[in-house]
Amino acid sequence: xxxxxxxxxxxxxxxxxxxxxxxxxxxxxxxxxxxxxxxxxxxxxxxxxxxxxxxxxxxxxxxxxxxxxxxxxxxxxxxxxxxxxxxxxxxxxxxxxxxxxxxxxxxxxxxxxxxxxxxxxxxxxxxxxxxxxxxxxxxxxxx
Amino acid sequence: xxxxxxxxxxxxxxxxxxxxxxxxxxxxxxxxxxxxxxxxxxxxxxxxxxxxxxxxxxxxxxxxxxxxxxxxxxxxxxxxxxxxxxxxxxxxxxxxxxxxxxxxxxxxxxxxxxxxxxxxxxxxxxxxxxxxxxxxxxxxxxxxxxxxxxxxxxxxxxxxxxxxxxxxxxxxxxxxxxxxxxxxxxxxxxxxxxxxxxxxxxxxxxxxxxxxxxxxxxxxxxxxxxxxxxxxxxxxxxxxxxxxxxxxxxxxxxxxxxxxxxxxxxxxxxxxxxxxxxxxxxxxxxxxxxxxxxxxxxxxxxxxxxxxxxxxxxxxxxxxxxxxxxxxxxxxxxxxxxxxxxxxxxxxxxxxxxxxxxxxxxxxxxxxxxxxxxxxxxxxxxxxxxxxxxxxxxxx
Numbered sequence: 209x210x211x212x213x214x215x216x217x218x219x220x221x222x223x224x225x226x227x228x229x230x231x232x233x234x235x236x237x238x239x240x241x242x243x244x245x246x247x248x249x250x251x252x253x254x255x256x257x258x259x260x261x262x263x264x265x266x267x268x269x270x271x272x273x274x275x276x277x278x279x280x281x282x283x284x285x286x287x288x289x290x291x292x293x294x295x296x297x298x299x300x301x302x303x304x305x306x307x308x309x310x311x312x313x314x315x316x317x318x319x320x321x322x323x324x325x326x327x328x329x330x331x332x333x334x335x336x337x338x339x340x341x342x343x344x345x346x347x348x349x350x351x
Numbered sequence: 352x353x354x355x356x357x358x359x360x361x362x363x364x365x366x367x368x369x370x371x372x373x374x375x376x377x378x379x380x381x382x383x384x385x386x387x388x389x390x391x392x393x394x395x396x397x398x399x400x401x402x403x404x405x406x407x408x409x410x411x412x413x414x415x416x417x418x419x420x421x422x423x424x425x426x427x428x429x430x431x432x433x434x435x436x437x438x439x440x441x442x443x444x445x446x447x448x449x450x451x452x453x454x455x456x457x458x459x460x461x462x463x464x465x466x467x468x469x470x471x472x473x474x475x476x477x478x479x480x481x482x483x484x485x486x487x488x489x490x491x492x493x494x495x496x497x498x499x500x501x502x503x504x505x506x507x508x509x510x511x512x513x514x515x516x517x518x519x520x521x522x523x524x525x526x527x528x529x530x531x532x533x534x535x536x537x538x539x540x541x542x543x544x545x546x547x548x549x550x551x552x553x554x555x556x557x558x559x560x561x562x563x564x565x566x567x568x569x570x571x572x573x574x575x576x577x578x579x580x581x582x583x584x585x586x587x588x589x590x591x592x593x594x595x596x597x598x599x600x601x602x603x604x605x606x607x608x609x610x611x612x613x614x615x616x617x618x619x620x621x622x623x624x625x626x627x628x629x630x631x632x633x634x635x636x637x638x639x640x641x642x643x644x645x646x647x648x649x650x651x652x653x654x655x656x657x658x659x660x661x662x663x664x665x666x667x668x669x670x671x672x673x674x675x676x677x678x679x680x681x682x683x684x685x686x687x688x689x690x691x692x693x694x695x696x697x698x699x700x701x702x703x704x705x706x707x708x709x710x711x712x713x714x715x716x717x718x719x720x721x722x723x724x725x726x727x728x729x730x731x732x733x734x735x736x737x738x739x740x741x742x743x744x745x746x747x
Binding site: 224225226231233235236242243244258269273274303310333 | 365372373395396397401418423480487502733
């Protein structure tokens with residue numbers, strides 16, 4: 209196993225990017241860190257800069273104005289970096305697919321700059337914290 | 352104006368770890384004092400009003416509940432009230448009570464969420480963890496009633512989609528008692544804490560005349576001594592059938608906003624108890640035949656203030672025009688009055704104090720190419736804010 213992957217799996221640090229979400233997935237992401245779910249027990253912690261992150265938690269449909277910022281955040285994150293598309297909007301634009309200011313789901317934007325990016329999908333509106341934890345565990349086991 | 356641009360600019364955003372959404376503040380600073388502020392938004396603009404015109408009347412509540420995930424009961428309610436006014440539909444009484452219960456549960460979870468975040472902003476993690484822990488039973492209860500922790504999707508034109516489950520009263524009462532006890536403890540702890548007094552009292556004061564001039568709504572207005580509340584002034588659902596009070600504070604600072612929100616949690620618990628006790632038997636929905644041409648407005652008191660929806664129908668299946676005005680839309684400009692003259696480390700909590708919800712607010716999309724400006728990290732502000740708390744704690 210690549211030592212980079214090994215160290216990533218041990219304690220994944222996550223950075224949260226909102227690219228046009230309705231706050232719903234965001235508060236569920238924060239919920240994962242608070243006493244009831246408390247993923248910090250497993251070494252998953254929220255960090256303040258994409259440069260420190262092993263994984264990006266991207267919530268929300270990507271709007272035209274947020275897309276360059278998402279690309280910037282992804283480029284700043286050290287590789288290998290796992291991108292979690294959290295919520296129906298991030299996975300496939302969801303209810304906003306007709307929006308004129310919407311450029312696409314997260315994977316489309318990320319694949320444009322890095323075709324080999326590792327992208328995981330956690331669907332739901334919003335996904336429950338249990339679903340997010342399960343998604344993270346499954347992804348890390350699959351690496 | 353020329354002088355303003357010679358001042359150093361402290362830029363925060365657009366991606367930063369604390370406030371969940373993307374937003375961009377430019378603070379013009381003179382030393383450590385903020386002399387002007389610019390807010391750049393529209394990162395979250397999704398064009399909901401335009402999408403709404405392509406959906407059928409009964410599909411729109413699902414869309415508007417996704418304007419903001421935290422106000423996801425108030426927005427559909429305001430929209431549905433507007434459509435019901437066009438069509439002259441009167442929903443059954445039981446539906447009104449169910450709507451009231453869901454809206455108040457939402458208010459409890461939103462206010463506790465904000466109190467926790469406020470603690471997080473000033474580096475007081477204990478308040479953050481406590482508040483979010485006590486919020487969980489409310490979400491569990493919402494899940495039991497509507498099937499989802501957020502985005503309830505329970506309101507529809509002519510009534511409600513789902514009735515309260517059988518025997519839910521026996522489960523709700525003990526949970527309300529538990530929340531009341533815990534919130535009582537948290538409220539007393541917050542109101543007696545000398546560090547919170549030192550950090551929040553007299554900070555970010557929004558004077559009464561400024562509050563009137565900026566037309567702020569909700570807890571932001573009530574903390575500045577303006578007793579407005581749509582639930583009382585223009586009663587909807589079952590709010591005129593239960594007994595409750597409008598919580599008002601005079602000071603206008605951040606501490607007053609904390610107090611107003613904490614007191615409103617107790618009022619919400621009171622309303623839910625009464626609504627459950629008075630809950631009439633009967634159907635929860637009426638039949639809707641067609642939406643005639645016409646226009647109407649619907650108002651609802653979201654946790655952050657007044658939510659306003661305007662709907663125009665031309666007799667078809669879809670709204671011809673649908674406008675939504677969220678409370679943050681009027682609350683965010685009040686930063687101009689409350690932040691100027693504050694220290695940088697106090698601006699952070701002042702910005703958070705109106706409980707801004709940018710996904711509600713975005714009205715316009717401006718796609719700018721990436722500028723070459725250096726953007727400072729939001730961590731810097733966070734660090735300053737936390738250092739101040741540490742300093743105060745040491746001084747006590």
